[in-house]
Amino acid sequence: MSWLSKVRNSLSSLNKRDTPDNLWIKCPSCGEMLFTQEFEANLSVCPRCEHHGRITAKTRFEQILDAGFTVLPTPEVEENPLNFRDTKKYSDRLKAARAANPYPDALTNASGTIEGYKAVLGVQDFKFMGGSMGMAVGEAFVAGVEKAIAQKCAYIICTAAGGARMQEGILSLMQMPKTTVATRRLAAAGLPYIVILTDPTTGGVTASYAMLGDVQIAEPGALIGFAGQRVIQDTIREKLPDGFQRAEYLHDHGMVDMVVHRKNLKGTLAQLLGYLERKEAQ
Amino acid sequence: MKSYLDFEKPIAELDTRVAELRATQDGSSDIDIEAEIAKLAAKSEAMLSSTYGKLTPWQKTQVARHPLRPHFVDYVEMAFTDFVPLGGDRLYGEDCAILGGFARLNGQRVMLIGHEKGHDTASRVKHNFGMAKPEGYRKAIRLMEMASKFGLPVVTLVDTAGAFPGIEAEERGQAEAIARSTEACLALGVPMVAAIVGEGGSGGAVAIAAANKVLMLEHSVYSVISPEGASSILWRTPEKAADAATAMKVTAQDLLELEVIDGIVEEPLGGAHRDPAQTAKALAAAIEKELAKLSKLDAEALVRQREERFLAIGSL
Ligand SMILES: [Zn+2]
Numbered sequence: 001m002s003w004l005s006k007v008r009n010s011l012s013s014l015n016k017r018d019t020p021d022n023l024w025i026k027c028p029s030c031g032e033m034l035f036t037q038e039f040e041a042n043l044s045v046c047p048r049c050e051h052h053g054r055i056t057a058k059t060r061f062e063q064i065l066d067a068g069f070t071v072l073p074t075p076e077v078e079e080n081p082l083n084f085r086d087t088k089k090y091s092d093r094l095k096a097a098r099a100a101n102p103y104p105d106a107l108t109n110a111s112g113t114i115e116g117y118k119a120v121l122g123v124q125d126f127k128f129m130g131g132s133m134g135m136a137v138g139e140a141f142v143a144g145v146e147k148a149i150a151q152k153c154a155y156i157i158c159t160a161a162g163g164a165r166m167q168e169g170i171l172s173l174m175q176m177p178k179t180t181v182a183t184r185r186l187a188a189a190g191l192p193y194i195v196i197l198t199d200p201t202t203g204g205v206t207a208s209y210a211m212l213g214d215v216q217i218a219e220p221g222a223l224i225g226f227a228g229q230r231v232i233q234d235t236i237r238e239k240l241p242d243g244f245q246r247a248e249y250l251h252d253h254g255m256v257d258m259v260v261h262r263k264n265l266k267g268t269l270a271q272l273l274g275y276l277e278r279k280e281a282q
Numbered sequence: 283m284k285s286y287l288d289f290e291k292p293i294a295e296l297d298t299r300v301a302e303l304r305a306t307q308d309g310s311s312d313i314d315i316e317a318e319i320a321k322l323a324a325k326s327e328a329m330l331s332s333t334y335g336k337l338t339p340w341q342k343t344q345v346a347r348h349p350l351r352p353h354f355v356d357y358v359e360m361a362f363t364d365f366v367p368l369g370g371d372r373l374y375g376e377d378c379a380i381l382g383g384f385a386r387l388n389g390q391r392v393m394l395i396g397h398e399k400g401h402d403t404a405s406r407v408k409h410n411f412g413m414a415k416p417e418g419y420r421k422a423i424r425l426m427e428m429a430s431k432f433g434l435p436v437v438t439l440v441d442t443a444g445a446f447p448g449i450e451a452e453e454r455g456q457a458e459a460i461a462r463s464t465e466a467c468l469a470l471g472v473p474m475v476a477a478i479v480g481e482g483g484s485g486g487a488v489a490i491a492a493a494n495k496v497l498m499l500e501h502s503v504y505s506v507i508s509p510e511g512a513s514s515i516l517w518r519t520p521e522k523a524a525d526a527a528t529a530m531k532v533t534a535q536d537l538l539e540l541e542v543i544d545g546i547v548e549e550p551l552g553g554a555h556r557d558p559a560q561t562a563k564a565l566a567a568a569i570e571k572e573l574a575k576l577s578k579l580d581a582e583a584l585v586r587q588r589e590e591r592f593l594a595i596g597s598l
Contacts, residue, residue: 077596081540084529086516135596142593164484164506166516169530170542173506174595176485177492180464181589204506206457207445207485208464226457226485227447231511235447245452255455 027051029221043262052219052262054199056101057108057123060158064121064266069112072120074104075143077135082169090167093129101128105136106161109144111151115270117277118153120144126160126200133205134165138175141209145182154192154273159210163203176208183212192276194269197224197247197256215272216256217265218247224256285555287344293333296326330552337501339533340524343509345501345553346480347443352558353412354381354398354439357479360562361569362387362394368425370417374454377418379410379446380490382425387437388570393429395422395490396439399480413446414486416459422490423459423466426474435573436467436474438490443508445486460489467492468588471581475572477547477565478502478534479554494588495572496542498534499565500549504542505532542595545572 025036029051039046043063044053061069084090098104106128111120122144124131141157148155164172186193195213197206200223207226218224225245233240243249247259260268286294300322303315337345345351358365362385369376382395399412422438429436445456467474467490476493482504498504505512505527512526513519537543547568550557579587 076598078598082529082531086512086522086526086529087518138596166507166512166530169506169532170504170537170540171596173484173488174542174592176461176488177464177468177592178595180461180468180492181592184465184468184589204485207460207489209461211455211458211461212465225452226445226460227452231447232449232452236449238449240449244449253453253455255458 028053045262050220050261052199052221054126054160056127057125058102060123061110061112061121063262064156064158064269065110065112065114065119066116069110069121071103072109072111072144072147074108074136075139077139080167081135081171082167084167084169086167093167097129101125103128105140106131106133107137107140107144109140109147111147114156114266114273117270117273118151119269119273120148120151120153120155122155122157124158124160124198124205126162129165130163131159131161131205132163132165132172133161133175133179134168134172135175137161137165138178141175141179142182145186148191149186149189152189152191152278154194154276155186156194156196156269157209157213158196158198159201159205160198161201161203161205163205173204176204179209180212183209187214190278192273194272194276196260196265197250198222200224202226202228202245211255214276216258217268218250218256218259219265220247220259220261222247224250285348285350287341287348289341289344290330290333293326293329296322296329300326327551334501334552338524339503339527339531339536340509342501342533343481343503343523343527345555346503348553348555349401350555351480352554352561353401353441353480354396355401356558357396357439357562357565358385358394360559361566362392363389365394368428369421371420371424373420374417377410377415377421378408379412379414379442380418380422382422384434385437387566387573390570390573391434392573393425393434393436394439395425395436396479397442397487397490399441410446412442412481413444414442415446415448415451416454416456419445419459419463419489423463426463426466426470430469430471433472435472435576436470436493437569437573438474438476438493440476440478440482440487440491440504441480442483442486443481444483445489460485463489464492468592469585470588471584473573473576473579473584474588475569475576477569478504478543479565483508492588492592494576494584494591495544497545497547497565497568497572498537498543499547499554499561500534501553502534503527503532504534504537505530 027046030049197218367383385394400406400409474493476491509523509527513522554561
């Protein structure tokens with residue numbers, strides 16, 4: 001293995017800092033070699049080009065929630081309901097993903113406070129099968145919203161997904177209306193729903209709960225869209241415009257309220273919750 | 283002009299032979315030839331029956347996409363009366379990939395909405411092959427909200443390969459439009475019945491199919507991604523579409539078993555395209571039956587039934 005590919009590999013395991021392989025990482029955007037510890041201290045944002053690196057659910061909780069938050073249990077669902085296999089069994093893919101990740105599926109909730117404001121925060125982890133939405137993600141989303149309703153607080157979701165989990169077929173597609181039932185119930189309870197679109201958010205996730213926030217925030221440079229770029233290119237056979245489907249492009253087209261640098265995310269959320277929180281809950 | 287699918291070749295050969303024999307008769311009637319024609323026709327029908335009795339998921343996908351399969355405009359003619367088309371999303375434009383308007387189903391007033399793929403080159407271009415842009419979904423939202431306001435049940439006919447993947451669709455918020463359309467279905471205070479009549483392709487389909495009751499025509503398909511798409515992503519080759527169709531469980535029969543749909547509408551022997559009028563009649567009867575059952579529920583109960591229906595999918 002070349003030195004460079006070792007460095008590349010370390011990109012996918014930023015949480016393991018104890019081997020010399022992981023001392024340095026290369027910014028996937030500008031190519032700068034960065035000292036891992038420094039990169040992480042900078043919230044996994046490249047100090048040279050401001051590229052926002054993908055981070056794990058655990059790191060995201062720590063960055064946004066005040067100390068002392070509680071990670072909520074991931075609801076159980078039927079596993080591999082279609083008994084699906086492509087080149088590998090889906091159950092084996094799940095096993096591998098679980099071995100490599102701290103939480104049992106791609107969406108995990110935590111309950112806590114943000115500068116004192118109560119909130120339930122859901123985070124999709126792209127490292128877990130591309131963050132893809134299957135029954136476990138749908139069920140976790142619903143559980144997170146229910147927890148927020150029970151606690152009379154906001155539900156905040158950091159989205160990251162290549163789309164629906166194809167290995168669950170139609171059952172993954174059905175998570176689109178299912179999660180929308182939850183956002184409607186949150187709205188009916190008069191509670192805020194804030195979406196933070198992170199890199200990448202595409203497909204059925206974008207076309208359901210990721211676009212239904214009272215306030216829509218995107219992280220700089222995040223890829224956000226419905227259709228994949230290759231599919232679009234194959235369909236229209238034209239060059240895609242610069243910055244197409246990036247956070248700033250969505251902001252220009254009126255699809256998100258704001259693009260917020262990771263260092264300002266927590267403060268922005270607290271500011272928003274100050275406006276959105278119900279009077280009687282204060 | 284008949285159009286045969288690849289797996290129908292033996293049937294096509296028999297039918298061609300029958301046509302040739304008919305031509306040789308040329309007005310006169312030869313008893314031997316008559317008998318031969320009857321024999322071949324019976325054989326063709328038996329073969330059609332056995333072929334369609336055991337279609338694979340991939341074959342069903344082809345039947346669902348058959349160029350002569352009846353579409354929205356055919357059902358408007360054959361399953362409904364007094365259609366009043368309503369156009370536009372009041373925001374950007376008129377998207378003919380999704381049509382809608384007032385219609386009567388056996389006299390009962392409904393709001394009818396559905397994808398239209400088009401039947402020939404010109405109409406396919408006009409309807410963008412049934413692949414809607416944000417304005418199509420926003421028109422659907424407008425019509426659903428009007429239906430709710432005036433107490434008209436909503437009937438949707440789903441037939442799309444998927445929402446349009448293009449620059450302008452993304453620019454105008456394809457994802458948001460689909461999400462809001464799904465939300466609009468769930469909010470309806472009137473009964474809603476969706477029928478997958480051809481292809482139920484992913485988010486572009488579910489956006490107008492989050493209904494109280496979901497029906498499928500016998501040989502229609504409904505899936506999270508096309509078998510071709512799943513093949514190229516999961517198997518990394520375009521060659522495995524048939525395997526992908528089987529693995530993803532895309533057929534009406536699979537989906538009924540998974541409790542994702544509520545009923546199957548039987549198609550005439552050899553598929554809907556062999557007898558569109560009969561298909562329309564069966565479809566109308568099935569939708570009417572579901573609407574009659576739902577008419578007993580008030581607005582609140584309708585919303586709750588719809589919510590419980592989707593919350594149950596994936597819950598242990
Ligand atoms: Zn950089």
